[in-house]
Amino acid sequence: MSKSFSVSTRQLSFAAGIIVSAAVTAWLLLGGRGSVHTDNAYIKASKVSLATEVGGVIAEVTVRANQSVKSGQLLLRLDNTPFQLAVDEAEAHLNQVKNQLLSRRADYAEAEAALEQARRDAAFYQRQLQRNEKMGPLAISEVQLDEAKQALSRARAQIAINQQKLSSLAAALGGDNTTPLEQQADLQVAQAQLDKALYQLSRTEIYAPIDGVIANETPQVGEMVPAGLTLISMISSTDTWVEANLKETQLAEVQAGQAATVVIDAYPGVEWTAIVESLSPASGSEFALIPAQNASGNWVKVVQRVPVRLQLLNKQGPDDGPVLRAGMSAAVRIDVRGSQQEMPTAKLATVFPAK
Numbered sequence: 001m002s003k004s005f006s007v008s009t010r011q012l013s014f015a016a017g018i019i020v021s022a023a024v025t026a027w028l029l030l031g032g033r034g035s036v037h038t039d040n041a042y043i044k045a046s047k048v049s050l051a052t053e054v055g056g057v058i059a060e061v062t063v064r065a066n067q068s069v070k071s072g073q074l075l076l077r078l079d080n081t082p083f084q085l086a087v088d089e090a091e092a093h094l095n096q097v098k099n100q101l102l103s104r105r106a107d108y109a110e111a112e113a114a115l116e117q118a119r120r121d122a123a124f125y126q127r128q129l130q131r132n133e134k135m136g137p138l139a140i141s142e143v144q145l146d147e148a149k150q151a152l153s154r155a156r157a158q159i160a161i162n163q164q165k166l167s168s169l170a171a172a173l174g175g176d177n178t179t180p181l182e183q184q185a186d187l188q189v190a191q192a193q194l195d196k197a198l199y200q201l202s203r204t205e206i207y208a209p210i211d212g213v214i215a216n217e218t219p220q221v222g223e224m225v226p227a228g229l230t231l232i233s234m235i236s237s238t239d240t241w242v243e244a245n246l247k248e249t250q251l252a253e254v255q256a257g258q259a260a261t262v263v264i265d266a267y268p269g270v271e272w273t274a275i276v277e278s279l280s281p282a283s284g285s286e287f288a289l290i291p292a293q294n295a296s297g298n299w300v301k302v303v304q305r306v307p308v309r310l311q312l313l314n315k316q317g318p319d320d321g322p323v324l325r326a327g328m329s330a331a332v333r334i335d336v337r338g339s340q341q342e343m344p345t346a347k348l349a350t351v352f353p354a355k
Contacts, residue, residue, distance in 0.1 A: 034337045036254060040305065041244035043264070045326040046236035048210060052078060053203040055227040058219055065217050068237065069208045075232055076219070078204040087201055090194035097190040101181055108166065115162035122155035212236045235326050242274060242312060244332040245284065245305040253336040254279065260310050265329040267322040273313045276334060280307040308334075 056078035063075050128148050181187055212234040219231050242262050246254065254276065262272040283304040285292055310332065312324075 035333050035335050036246060036250040037331070037333045038244055038246050038250070039329070039331040040246075041242055041262070041330040041332040043324050043326055043328040043330060044241050044243045045324075046210065046212075046239040047215070047326075048212070048234045048236070049230045050075065050206050050209075050232045050234065051228050051230045052076075052206060052225065053227055054078070054083065054200050055225060056080075056082070056204060058221050058223045058225060061218050061221055063214050063218060063232070065214055067214045069212060069214065069234070071208055071211050073208045074205060075208055075214075076206040078225075080201055080204045083197065083201040083204055086197040087194070090190070090197040094187070094190040094194050097186050098181060101184055101187060108170065111162050111165045115159060115166060118155055118158035118162055122152060122159055125152035125155050128152075206232060208234065210234065210236050211238050240312065240324055240326070241277065242310040242330055242332060244308045244310060244330075244334075246308050248283065248304045248306055251279070251306055251308075254308060254334060255336075258334055258336055260332055260334040262310065262312065263331045264322070264324070265331070270322055274310040274332075275313065277309045277311040279309075282306070310334075 058076065059079040060077040061075075062073075062077075063069055069075065125148060128151075215233040215235045219225065225231060244260075256276050256278055258276045260274045260276060262274050264270065264272070283306050285304060
């Protein structure tokens, strides 16, 4: 009886061993080799640091830390009084330059008329001198002849003076009196100064560039801040992804488009679907502040990890289920048996815990 029992136990143990071996083999052939897994994965989101391009005193802060904001929402405003004064000054200078250009145009027209009159005077005195010379010394005195010559000389000098004045005015008017005001260099400089003042005035307000959440303590009203200082940081609430840091030995069959599942450590009962969006062109160590010196004599081979970006297909918001926050730890499994194009479209549904 005991011998029979012993044989039966031995047979059961042998059969169980065969079953376990078959299961392990099947998993290696069908499951283990068909996917790669890592728990070195984290939720990532776009981060934006906002700063004013001009310095000034903070006049208003409309948000607070951890507040959700929409794209285009006003976040902060500097006291714009000095910038508005600069705009007013630039506008007045622009009008002043316009008046100066119009005055130069009038001076140019006046100089043209004076030049034409000087030419006529010179022609008249030339004819008069010729007549006096023909009359001879018996009909006209030497003094009268010298006066005619002097008048002709003055008229010719006036022609040269007006020509130089026209050249100077033409240079001030961009080379030609007919050049439009908008093409005048002085007016363009004044317009650029006004545009700069208007631009700086517009930079006294900070608006949210994306939908997101304020990620830091906001500055206080009355603080004096310099230009370029980061005042508000935001985390995007829409542009989120998973970064899985796979070992280099796991990358042989990983490619963009493959389906994946993601489980966040904070929500162990929830599974997200995802696809591989892209693979980093280098390992993480290549971007380190102090890269490894592998040419040194104390080299130790370490398996490198390469970041793989996964796009979540079923992101959820506060009203739909668990909230994804940047930096959360995750576990990722990628199905490497085919690309997304070869597989059915991943379902967006997620099994959430019952409320």
